[in-house]
Amino acid sequence: MQRKLMLALALSAATAFSAAAQAAEGWPIDKPITIVVPFAPGGANDLIARLYAKEIGQDLKANVIVENRPGAGGIVGAAYVARSRPDGYVFLAASNGTVTNSLIRSDQPYKDDQIEPVAMLGIVPSIIVTNPSNPANNLKEVVENAKKSGRSINFSTAGMGSTPDFVGAMVKIETGMKMQMIPYKSGAENVAAVVGGQTDMTSEASMVTLPLIKAGKLKALATTWDHLDAAPDIKTTAELGFPNIRIGHWEGLYARTGTPAAIMDKMNAAVRKASQSPAILDALKPYSVTPGTMTRPVFVKFTQDERTRLSKVVKAAKMQPD
Template sequence: MLHPALRAPLAALALTLTAVAAHAADWPAKPIKFVVPFGPGGANDLVARAVAEAAAKQLGQPIIIDNKPGAGSVLGSDIVAKSAPDGYTFLAPAGGIITNPLIKAKMPYAPDALVPVALMAVSPSLIVVPADSPYKDLKSLVAGSKQGQGLNFSTAGTGSTPHFVAEMLKVGAGAKLQIVPYKSGSEGVVAVIGKQVDATSEASVVTLPQIKGGKLRAVASTWNRRIAALPDVPTAQEQGFGNVFIGHWSGVFAPKGTPEDILNKMNAAINTALKSPELRARLIPQGIDPLGGSRADFVKFLDDEKKRLTPIVKAAQMKED
């Protein structure tokens, strides 16, 4: 027979579990929030908005985008990590969720405070130079960097995707690049157009309009396949730079403790959204590759990214500014 002192706590636990199960069954009963840890207008924000709109149709509730930029995406991530795990607040970050803990001396939330839900899309980086640059491909750019003082390469700050591309070229190919950090990838691209620097790497959604407008030339893409919008631009790997592989990916995370049923429902809604012809027609022409997959697929993707990028951080001695 159960001791009387144990009956109340166990009864309370049973009631809590029943309430959580009922909550998950009724979810979503009100609007959902996607916190984007960047300002509006960038690749991550664009993907989050497009997917949120399409997934909302599957869930029957609106998904509101809440931009919370700051501290290299740590500010927004911290807000979600400390939010109630009730299925109404999610994070839509990029690669910084992996690289920030590698680079920063201290993080404001625990490593397991955010749970992977779904991989949404990737916007490959394009390594670009001014339209009239003498460099026509990645090999000539790297070779040119080894002459004299080297070349200037703009980035969006320490740990940004363009910073990783520059370090991959330095570590793997011996490129002589002086890294020039800007506040954003867009500013780094403007610096290339204005010839304040010789090259950069930035998401295709940012660089494509400038390439098509005749202001930039793409010398390589940095994903594992050519992008549909620029089929004539070979990947870095195709040009012999096997270690240059990175993209501006976007995913969805939830606070730890969010019920499994809710995580699975959100994953299913995002996957259905990513397969819709309307969403694909919206993303693919901008160089954004809709991905999706199971929650386990996303966990493997994150593990692979961490294994691949950690040696670059160490070799380049990347530390927060």
């Protein structure tokens, strides 16, 4: 009896493996693949997703569409993907917030285990910026001036749980400045608020900020990443005496849980191949972006480690929903 049971289990596993392999072999069929960006157009997530969509489409011989579904710091778009069919035709271009949103709010409309990591797209350095009219030339001077004046600093973000939101929280924790977080729907919008003088500071990806810094519309105060080769004159937060203010804008693809592993592995391979293409490398190098070359297991561990690390920031800053 036991031998028959073991044989039946083995046959069942083999059948399941064969079905998954067949699903990946036939994927994608003549049907578009949608990459959902949970932010408005113009931010780093949107820009990188569109770069990869073209290269992935060419490799998989499929039509890859980027669809923006902004709102609630990325939760609206993530919830949409969490409710999608697990067939490999809908992916989420997720940011840091995807691993931390549930730490901040209890009413997240989907469970974390309804989506799972597929591939890293890239890590973009973040730059803390202010309006050129600000007399401070770096973050250290901003802190000194704010403490002398006693005024509260308005720090715009791309929404609750976004990378700028975490940068603002880290700045508040490490400097003790009085700060008010002002949420917007995208990186483009929170940066525009600083350019227009509606807010004092923000932090956004180098892909968004560097062109505006070079055009004289923004002033760089520091980069929160380990290096910024494209603009070596901009000091790191560590160099300015704030080593604990450290975070990059990472972006990765997620899929609805239940999507065949073979399909996710195939997408991961397509992303890694795209990350080494001249088109991607040439587009990312001017902004010091590290392209995604992680295998799926490595990316899974990366997201787990980020959740553990950033959970400490959530608690220390008492981060709350917008």
